[in-house]
Amino acid sequence: MYRYDEIDQTLVMERAAQFREQLGRYHAGKLSEDEFRALRLRNGLYMQRFAPMLRINVPYGHLNATQLRRLGHITRKYSKGYGHFTTRQNVQLNWPQLDDVPDILVELAEVDMQCIQACGNDTRNVTCDHLAGVAGDEIVDPRPYCELLRQWEALNPEFLWLPRKFKFAFTGATHDRAASRTNDVAIHIYRNEAGEIGYRFYVGGGLGRMPILGKLTKPFVPESDLLIYATAVMRIFNRFGRRDNIHHARIKVVVKNWGLEKFRDAVEAEYERILASDEAGTLKLLPQDIDYMRSFFPTPAYRPAAEVEADLGALANGDPGFAAWIKRNVVAHRQEGYRAVFISLKAHGEVAGDVSSEQYEALADLTETYGFGELRSTYDQNLVLPDVAERDLYPLWQRLRELNLATPNIGLLTDMICCPGLDFCGLANASSISVYHDIYDRFESLDDQYDVGPIRITMSGCMNGCGHHSVGHIGILGVDKHGEEWYQVMLGGTPSDGPSLGERVGRALSREEIADGVERLVRAYLDLRDDAEESFLDCFRRLGMEPFKTRLYAVGEPEKAAA
Amino acid sequence: MSDASNDTATVIRDDRLIADRWTELDDETAIPAGTAPLVVTLARWRAERDALLAAGVPVGVRLANTEDVDDVFAEIADRPLLVLGFPKHDDGRALTQAKLLRGRLGYRGDVRVDGHILQDLVSVARRCGCNEIKPRADQELQGCLRALGEFSTAYQPAADGIESVFVRRRGRALPAG
Numbered sequence: 001m002y003r004y005d006e007i008d009q010t011l012v013m014e015r016a017a018q019f020r021e022q023l024g025r026y027h028a029g030k031l032s033e034d035e036f037r038a039l040r041l042r043n044g045l046y047m048q049r050f051a052p053m054l055r056i057n058v059p060y061g062h063l064n065a066t067q068l069r070r071l072g073h074i075t076r077k078y079s080k081g082y083g084h085f086t087t088r089q090n091v092q093l094n095w096p097q098l099d100d101v102p103d104i105l106v107e108l109a110e111v112d113m114q115c116i117q118a119c120g121n122d123t124r125n126v127t128c129d130h131l132a133g134v135a136g137d138e139i140v141d142p143r144p145y146c147e148l149l150r151q152w153e154a155l156n157p158e159f160l161w162l163p164r165k166f167k168f169a170f171t172g173a174t175h176d177r178a179a180s181r182t183n184d185v186a187i188h189i190y191r192n193e194a195g196e197i198g199y200r201f202y203v204g205g206g207l208g209r210m211p212i213l214g215k216l217t218k219p220f221v222p223e224s225d226l227l228i229y230a231t232a233v234m235r236i237f238n239r240f241g242r243r244d245n246i247h248h249a250r251i252k253v254v255v256k257n258w259g260l261e262k263f264r265d266a267v268e269a270e271y272e273r274i275l276a277s278d279e280a281g282t283l284k285l286l287p288q289d290i291d292y293m294r295s296f297f298p299t300p301a302y303r304p305a306a307e308v309e310a311d312l313g314a315l316a317n318g319d320p321g322f323a324a325w326i327k328r329n330v331v332a333h334r335q336e337g338y339r340a341v342f343i344s345l346k347a348h349g350e351v352a353g354d355v356s357s358e359q360y361e362a363l364a365d366l367t368e369t370y371g372f373g374e375l376r377s378t379y380d381q382n383l384v385l386p387d388v389a390e391r392d393l394y395p396l397w398q399r400l401r402e403l404n405l406a407t408p409n410i411g412l413l414t415d416m417i418c419c420p421g422l423d424f425c426g427l428a429n430a431s432s433i434s435v436y437h438d439i440y441d442r443f444e445s446l447d448d449q450y451d452v453g454p455i456r457i458t459m460s461g462c463m464n465g466c467g468h469h470s471v472g473h474i475g476i477l478g479v480d481k482h483g484e485e486w487y488q489v490m491l492g493g494t495p496s497d498g499p500s501l502g503e504r505v506g507r508a509l510s511r512e513e514i515a516d517g518v519e520r521l522v523r524a525y526l527d528l529r530d531d532a533e534e535s536f537l538d539c540f541r542r543l544g545m546e547p548f549k550t551r552l553y554a555v556g557e558p559e560k561a562a563a
Numbered sequence: 564m565s566d567a568s569n570d571t572a573t574v575i576r577d578d579r580l581i582a583d584r585w586t587e588l589d590d591e592t593a594i595p596a597g598t599a600p601l602v603v604t605l606a607r608w609r610a611e612r613d614a615l616l617a618a619g620v621p622v623g624v625r626l627a628n629t630e631d632v633d634d635v636f637a638e639i640a641d642r643p644l645l646v647l648g649f650p651k652h653d654d655g656r657a658l659t660q661a662k663l664l665r666g667r668l669g670y671r672g673d674v675r676v677d678g679h680i681l682q683d684l685v686s687v688a689r690r691c692g693c694n695e696i697k698p699r700a701d702q703e704l705q706g707c708l709r710a711l712g713e714f715s716t717a718y719q720p721a722a723d724g725i726e727s728v729f730v731r732r733r734g735r736a737l738p739a740g
Contacts, residue, residue, distance in 0.1 A: 025682075031681075038652065047591075155719075160658070235659055243651075273667065291737065358580070
């Protein structure tokens with residue numbers, strides 16, 4: 001994992017001091033609300049419904065034991081004893097006090113953490129495949145490139161005042177686990193036919209009011225030119241992104257209005273100009289620059305397979321709870337005798353993505369006992385212990401169960417993505433968390449969930465789409481109608497591997513109807529599918545909207561949990 | 564007056580405060596007689612280049628932040644001063660203009676930025692290549708000078724001479740895995 005040197009450390013400390021000074025000027029009346037807003041957002045601080053919200057960057061979802069312990073301490077001391085994981089792999093505190101934020105920034109800086117550009121119209125936290133370095137389908141480990149990009153974009157003076165937020169996501173594997181094309185820029189790292197490493201760039205993705213998937217702008221950018229092509233894209237955005245209307249300010253609007261060809265040509269022309277100028281010399285990565293970053297992500301000191309492998313079938317025998325957990329939450333690892341373990345943050349009755357102070361501290365211990373001191377956060381608001389010896393799986397499961405972190409539901413119906421909604425967020429139009437609980441209650445029986453199989457339900461409490469409702473197999477969007485909460489339903493979205501956007505079914509459902517509606521959709525799928533091998537998404541793609549639409553609005557039919 | 568706000572047209576030039584000696588000329592006012600250096604819009608520069616040069620004073624050009632500096636540079640390359648602007652405190656287009664002027668276009672005259680320049684923008688504008696910064700009138704000039712030093716290092720190469728962090732790390736031993 002990347003460790004700060006004196007340059008990184010100096011920057012985060014000076015950044016914290018800068019914010020302390022800015023806060024002082026705000027209190028002294030020397031900054032308007034609007035001006036302070038722009039500055040605090042650039043330090044992760046959002047004003048929410050009841051209190052400020054502080055978003056802490058977790059670059060590409062990597063956390064070490066020291067950082068987890070510090071998050072335990074910070075959530076206890078400065079918030080209400082928990083922190084929330086987001087779809088961008090970050091941690092959010094919902095209850096910090098404004099005047100504590102400079103101290104929090106210092107406490108974070110001490111453990112190589114920061115909130116630089118966590119919100120605001122700037123480049124945001126870089127996200128990445130949570131199985132980087134351990135997945136069997138990985139072509140190139142994306143993490144060194146993520147860190148190179150993180151450093152290039154952090155406090156980059158040219159791009160600190162963009163028209164709108166700007167998000168990068170990386171993957172270096174065959175399967176896209178990072179929902180990459182929902183980002184402003186998706187970078188897929190791969191090897192060309194000559195075996196050379198390069199990047200496939202997709203630009204112009206984004207969710208929110210105008211959901212759209214990133215479009216291919218260049219099929220192969222040489223490895224050395226990561227920051228050159230990225231600069232070209234951002235320069236086009238900084239110059240031509242709209243600044244007169246916040247809802248049309250993302251780069252996706254430039255791509256849409258210009259058309260892909262014109263946009264691609266403009267980026268290409270800028271890329272060529274940089275290459276032909278002295279600037280190329282300062283931005284081009286040499287092999288040694290990449291090797292330097294790569295050395296922070298070495299292959300861990302795995303033990304020989306004979307010492308760590310285990311007969312999981314035998315272990316699971318007689319313990320159906322463990323067997324279910326192995327089946328749903330444990331995935332293959334490229335190292336023989338090891339597995340990657342998903343930690344579900346979707347236990348019954350909990351808020352999706354929330355982790356308590358005690359859990360942070362317990363997780364820190366677990367990363368050391370059952371791994372190499374690292375934990376990852378995922379796009380789906382869960383966690384991953386990346387390197388668990390097979391022989392450790394049973395004791396690990398027992399410990400996770402004690403912590404209420406072993407719900408065997410990864411990828412299943414109750415593994416929903418859900419934004420904080422009206423309970424916390426100042427932007428929300430409708431509740432998310434209570435709807436999530438209603439749906440959860442109907443399908444809590446694991447047998448039901450296993451029968452339904454892999455399904456992605458995503459929910460946002462407003463158009464801004466933090467719950468990624470546009471890319472759920474079943475997407476739910478909360479809207480306000482005359483002061484009442486209503487819910488639109490979308491079907492057929494998915495964020496990865498042949499991504500697609502959900503299609504709106506029809507009229508919105510009321511707060512009372514929505515959970516029933518989702519249940520009817522799931523029952524429809526169980527009736528309509530070819531066999532248990534056909535997933536909800538495949539079934540929808542085969543049959544189209546009509547049969548699902550009919551069932552969604554068929555009020556009055558017997559409603560009971562899928563059996 | 565060192566701690567006063569910037570109501571006397573003071574400019575930060577390099578690391579110190581100087582009086583603003585340039586007179587901004589709109590597109591309608593006649594070219595004045597006298598010795599004060601003038602700043603005109605790009606449109607006026609194009610329309611009245613010869614008359615402006617005949618005035619015998621230095622003439623700088625103000626560029627709107629929508630101007631493509633690559634395209635117009637040939638017309639302004641010999642000007643002693645180019646003025647960029649922040650029409651709002653959060654509109655960063657001038658930063659790309661400054662970066663390009665100093666970088667690939669190799670402009671060596673003075674680059675000034677004015678408009679809604681808060682204290683918090685001073686070091687950002689400096690790093691992009693603006694050697695003259697005119698903070699908004701209500702900003703405290705001493706605070707602005709202090710802000711020039713708020714970061715002692717950076718990741719990106721910039722006009723202040725800091726090299727890219729990647730270049731600076733070359734030759735270091737690889738961190739132990």
